[in-house]
Structure formats: C-alpha cells, structure tokens
Amino acid sequence: MCGGHLHAPPPPTMLGNIRQLLDEQQWGSAAQLAALACENDINGNRVYDAKYKFDAMLCMGEALMGQKQLRRAHLVYKKALEVYHTHLGAAVPTELRERLGKVCLEIGGAEMYTEALKHIADIPAVERSLRATMLLAHIYKCRNMAKLASDAYLAALQANPYCLEAITGYMETVRSALVEQNVQEGVLLWNQTIGNLKKTYECENELMHRWIHAQHLKLTANYEATIAATKRLQTEGNVYVKADVAECYYRMGRHVEATHLFKRCRTVDPYYPGGMDVFSTLLRNLGSYAELRNLAGEILTCAPDAPESWIIASVARSTKGPGEADDASMQYATRALDRGPTFHRSYSYMASKLLGAGQTEAAITYYLQARNYHRDVPVYQGLVRAYIQNKNGRSALDYAKEATYLFPYSSPALALVGHVYRGMKKVKQARETFQKALKLDPQCTDAHIALADLDIEDGRASQAIARLKSITPSESIHLHLASIYASMGQLSASRSAYEEALKLNKNSVRAEEGIRKLLEREAAANG
Numbered sequence: 001m002c003g004g005h006l007h008a009p010p011p012p013t014m015l016g017n018i019r020q021l022l023d024e025q026q027w028g029s030a031a032q033l034a035a036l037a038c039e040n041d042i043n044g045n046r047v048y049d050a051k052y053k054f055d056a057m058l059c060m061g062e063a064l065m066g067q068k069q070l071r072r073a074h075l076v077y078k079k080a081l082e083v084y085h086t087h088l089g090a091a092v093p094t095e096l097r098e099r100l101g102k103v104c105l106e107i108g109g110a111e112m113y114t115e116a117l118k119h120i121a122d123i124p125a126v127e128r129s130l131r132a133t134m135l136l137a138h139i140y141k142c143r144n145m146a147k148l149a150s151d152a153y154l155a156a157l158q159a160n161p162y163c164l165e166a167i168t169g170y171m172e173t174v175r176s177a178l179v180e181q182n183v184q185e186g187v188l189l190w191n192q193t194i195g196n197l198k199k200t201y202e203c204e205n206e207l208m209h210r211w212i213h214a215q216h217l218k219l220t221a222n223y224e225a226t227i228a229a230t231k232r233l234q235t236e237g238n239v240y241v242k243a244d245v246a247e248c249y250y251r252m253g254r255h256v257e258a259t260h261l262f263k264r265c266r267t268v269d270p271y272y273p274g275g276m277d278v279f280s281t282l283l284r285n286l287g288s289y290a291e292l293r294n295l296a297g298e299i300l301t302c303a304p305d306a307p308e309s310w311i312i313a314s315v316a317r318s319t320k321g322p323g324e325a326d327d328a329s330m331q332y333a334t335r336a337l338d339r340g341p342t343f344h345r346s347y348s349y350m351a352s353k354l355l356g357a358g359q360t361e362a363a364i365t366y367y368l369q370a371r372n373y374h375r376d377v378p379v380y381q382g383l384v385r386a387y388i389q390n391k392n393g394r395s396a397l398d399y400a401k402e403a404t405y406l407f408p409y410s411s412p413a414l415a416l417v418g419h420v421y422r423g424m425k426k427v428k429q430a431r432e433t434f435q436k437a438l439k440l441d442p443q444c445t446d447a448h449i450a451l452a453d454l455d456i457e458d459g460r461a462s463q464a465i466a467r468l469k470s471i472t473p474s475e476s477i478h479l480h481l482a483s484i485y486a487s488m489g490q491l492s493a494s495r496s497a498y499e500e501a502l503k504l505n506k507n508s509v510r511a512e513e514g515i516r517k518l519l520e521r522e523a524a525a526n527g
Contacts, residue, residue: 015052018059027066034060050087054080061099068305074103094132097123101135105142108341113142130159137169142342144372146177161200162208168215171197172374175219179375179406207233214244221377221407223248239268243275250282251377253445253474258282266295273303277311277345284315287507292316307340311349329353344374351382360390375406377413384416388423396420411441418450427454443472449480461488475504475511482514491518 014037021030037056057080064073077100084092097119104116120128120136128136137152153170156163175190194216201208214229226248230241246261262279265272276299283292296316300309314332333353336346351366367383380403387396400416407413418433431454437447448471455464461484468481482497495518501511 015055015059018056018063022059022062022066025066027063031060031063031067034063050083054083054088057083058096058099061103065099065103070103070107074100074107077103092122094123094127094129098129098132098135101132101139105135105139106341108142108337110143113139117143125155128155130156130163133159134163134166134169137166137173138342141169141173141373146173149173150177164211167197167212171212171215171219175406176372176375179402214241218244218248219376221251221410221413223252225409237268239265239272240274242268243272247275247278250278255282255286259286270298271302273299273306273308273312275308277308277315277349280312280315284318286505287509289316289507305339307336307343307346310336310339311345314349314353342373344370344376344379347373348379348382351386355382355386355389360386364390377403377407377410380406380413381416384420388420393420393424396423409440411437411444412446414440415444415446415450418447422450422454427457430454445471445474445476449476452480452484456484456487473500473504475501475508478504479508479510479514482511486514486518491522494518 014033018030018033018037021033034056038053038060057076061073061076061080064070064076077096080096081092081100084096101116101120104112104119116135116139120132120139123132133152133156137149137156140146140149140152150170150173153166153173156166157170160166171194174193178189178193194212198209198212198216201212210229210232214226214233217223217226217229227245230245233241242261242265246258246265249255249258249261258279259282262275262282265275265279276295280292280295283289283295292312293316296309296312299306300313303309310332314329314336317332318329330353333346333350336343337350340346347366347370351363351370354360354366355363363386364383367379367386370379371383380399384396384400384403387393387399397417397420400413400420403410403413403416414437415434418430418437421427421430421433431451434447434451434454437444438451441447448467452464452467455461455467465481465484468477468484471477478497478501482494482501485491485494485497495515498511498514498518501508505511
C-alpha cells in the first residue's frame with residue numbers, strides 16, 4: 001500500500017478483473033472494460049499481443065450476450081475470429097465456435113441458422129461438448145432437418161442420458177423425420193422407437209421411465225392418459241409437471257381444472273413463466289382482465305427474457321378480440337419471437353394475430369414454422385383454418401389428415417377433417433367425420449357444435465338444440481344455443497341461454513353483448 005507498512009499486492013491482470021465482473025454478472029462494466037482491454041493493457045499502453053486482444057474480445061462478447069445485445073455480440077465474435085485467423089492460426093478454438101453458434105441461433109433467421117450450422121458442424125464430433133451437441137441439434141431442428149436433429153439429440157443423450165431437453169427433442173424430431181417419409185408408417189415406427197427409449201430407463205430409473213411415458217402421451221395429444229400418468233409422479237411442489245397437466249386440462253376444454261392448476265403453479269412458483277402464456281389465453285377467454293393484467297406485469301418483471309412473458313403481455317395489451325391484430329399487441333408478439341426464435345408458441349401466436357387481421361399468407365408461413373419446431377393440435381388447427389380462409393382446400397385436407405395420424409386419440413384433430421369437408425361442401429363426409437370424432441370423445445364440443453350447425457342448415461333446428469342440450473354444458477354450448485334461439489325468434493329462450501353462459505363465466509363478453517342486442521331487438525319490436 002502506498003505510504004504504508006505493507007507491501008502492495010501485485011496488480012491483477014485486466015482480463016482477470018473482467019472475468020470477475022462476468023462471474024458476478026456485471027455485464028455493463030465488463031463490456032466497457034473489455035472494450036478498453038481490446039486496445040490497451042493495464043498500464044494504458046497499446047496492445048500488440050494478439051492472444052490478449054482475442055481473449056478480451058471473448059470477454060466482451062460474453063458481456064454483450066449477458067446484456068442480450070445479440071447483434072453486437074455476434075459482431076465482436078466475428079472480429080475475434082478474424083484476429084485468430086490472422087495472427088494465431090487456422091484452427092479456430094472450439095469455445096469460439098460454440099459461442100458463434102449460440103449467438104447465431106439466438107438471433108434466428110435462415111441466414112443466421114446457416115452460419116450457426118457452419119460453426120458448430122466444423123467442430124470434430126469427438127471434441128464436441130454436450131453444450132455444442134445440443135446447439136447442433138437445435139440448429140438442425142430450426143432448419144427443419146429432422147433426421148440430423150434426432151441423431152444429434154441421440155448423441156447428446158449418449159453424453160448424458162439425463163439431459164431432459166435432449167429426450168424431448170429426440171422424441172419430437174424422430175417423429176418428424178419418420179412422418180415426413182410416410183405418415184402412417186412413421187407414426188408406427190415412432191411408437192416403437194419411444195418404446196425402446198422407455199425400456200432404456202425402465203430397469204435403471206423408474207422415475208425417468210414414468211416421466212418419459214408422460215411426455216410421450218402428451219406429444220400424441222392423449223391428454224387424459226397424460227394426466228393419469230403424471231399422478232404416478234410426486235407433483236405437489238413440481239411446477240413443471242403442474243403446468244403440463246394444467247395445459248392438458250385446457251386443451252381438453254376443462255377450464256375449471258385448468259384454471260385451478262395454473263393458479264397452483266403461481267402459488268408454488270410465482271416467477272415461473274412456463275405455460276403461463278396458455279394461462280393468459282384462458283384468462284382472456286374467461287374475461288378475467290384484471291387477473292390477466294396482473295399476470296402480465298408480474299411475469300414480465302421477473303422473466304423479461306422469456307418468450308412466454310411477451311406473449312402474455314401481448315394478450316393483455318390487445319384491444320381487440322382473441323386472434324385479432326392491433327399495433328400495441330403486435331409489437332409484443334414480435335418481441336416474443338425475438339426472445340424465443342425456437343419457441344413454437346411464439347410463431348403460432350403471431351400466426352393467430354395475422355390470421356385475425358386477414359393476412360392469411362403470412363399466417364400460413366408462421367404456422368408452418370411453428371410446425372417445424374413442435375407439432376401439436378393447436379398448430380394444426382390454426383394451419384388448417386388459415387388454408388381454409390385462403391381457399392386452399394387441398395392443403396387444408398392434407399394437413400388435417402396428417403394431424404389425425406399424429407394424434408390418433410384427439411377428437412379435435414379428427415374434427416379438423418370434418419371442417420375441411422364442410423368447407424368443400426362435402427356434407428356427407430363432414431357429418432360422418434364429426435360422428436367419428438364423437439366416438440373418440442362423446443363430449444367433444446367442437447364436433448357437437450359442427451353437427452348442430454349442419455342440422456340447422458338442413459332445417460332441423462329442434463334436433464340441433466336437443467344435441468347441444470344433451471352434452472355437458474359449457475359457455476360455448478350456451479352461447480351457441482342462444483344464437484340458434486335468436487335466429488328462430490325465440491328471444492326469451494335466447495336470453496336464458498346467455499344468462500346460463502354468464503353463470504359459468506360472469507365476465508363473458510359474448511354473453512353480455514348478446515343480451516344487449518336482444519334488448520335492442522325487443523325495444524325495436526315494441527316500437
């Protein structure tokens with residue numbers, strides 16, 4: 001120490017100071033100090049040591065990644081690559097290749113995916129870390145190269161059999177690869193492949209075997225069986241499993257159970273964003289706007305980098321109906337894509353906004369991208385609806401049939417085929433398909449409403465009403481009944497149906513609007 005009795009410790013290196021800041025996640029200070037270190041040593045002299053300059057650039061890139069300044073990080077890493085090639089040798093360090101691959105993947109887009117693949121694929125297989133192997137798998141998946149992606153996920157599992165993202169990625173991409181070759185045969189082979197995967201863990205780890213079994217069922221949209229399978233897992237404090245089960249209830253139309261479980265997730269871990277974008281849509285549909293705004297504010301504050309957070313913000317900000325586009329919510333939907341370029345619901349949500357705005361071609365593009373990342377029933381529902389609106393019945397039918405092969409237990413998937421037939425004026429085939437959907441699930445609301453509409457078109461209103469009254473009541477059923485009664489001029493019965501809908505959802509905007517219009521009709525009739 002200057003002027004003291006103790007000897008001063010040797011000054012720390014500049015890079016040592018920067019790495020300490022990075023360890024403490026002081027991204028701003030680390031970035032600025034690294035920018036200085038790229039040109040100056042600790043004494044302020046100009047740097048001529050290429051290795052020192054290269055290491056400083058790696059530190060700066062890491063700091064910018066921490067700040068989510070992805071484009072700047074990409075630029076710095078590219079400059080580091082030039083420095084290495086010019087002064088240090090041709091063989092680029094694996095660490096830099098991994099970082100370049102990661103930042104390109106996070107930026108997203110066809111050009112970036114191509115560059116990411118080049119950087120990671122150039123790493124010899126024997127030198128690839130688990131991180132690099134997973135990056136390679138994600139890149140292949142983003143480029144819709146399902147077979148290569150499944151091989152990479154399998155290699156990751158060989159490195160560590162407990163990498164859960166590799167397991168789900170492997171299940172999804174093996175399925176996509178097989179289905180692209182032949183849908184029916186592919187689904188059969190996929191079931192055999194997953195059966196072999198489960199056997200791998202069955203003898204060694206019963207917990208993993210149960211988890212894989214539940215994931216397998218969810219991927220096939222067998223939601224009832226998924227819920228039953230998760231009961232064998234200890235889930236009281238497990239927010240991941242709870243959110244999965246809540247989504248299953250939502251997809252089944254069991255909104256009471258879904259709402260309860262999503263709220264339990266919030267109690268167990270109020271900062272977990274997973275599945276909360278689905279919950280936000282549920283709250284929107286229920287008209288629970290105050291709760292929706294609270295959810296958006298809390299999740300966005302605690303998880304600003306999660307794509308789910310920005311989807312929730314978009315849903316809460318929207319000033320129009322579900323699926324419609326407005327400037328404020330579209331900005332947030334775009335941010336969801338920026339934060340999660342490989343998150344399938346970012347694409348399907350954006351597609352729904354565009355479809356609501358009448359931009360069918362753009363919506364189809366986003367739905368297809370969502371399908372590349374993850375194939376589920378909602379993606380196919382949106383994709384088929386978009387093709388129907390675009391008057392492309394052939395493509396709509398092809399994708400609807402693909403959905404039935406992928407999700408053989410899903411009555412909504414089968415109902416998609418019926419909707420396409422109905423749009424093509426093939427009423428007999430449509431009716432037969434909706435009836436087959438009811439054999440899968442006698443309470444399938446989608447199929448019952450579609451059959452009721454066909455009855456109305458055939459002049460059998462009483463039969464349509466009897467059908468809708470015979471199933472478990474829901475808000476949508478009561479709203480449909482109210483619409484039928486109103487078209488028949490039975491205003492009192494229509495109002496009663498709207499009131500029943502309000503009993504199930506006190507915030508139902510459609511029910512309130514329907515009652516308002518009925519009152520206007522009654523007033524006009526009375527002079």
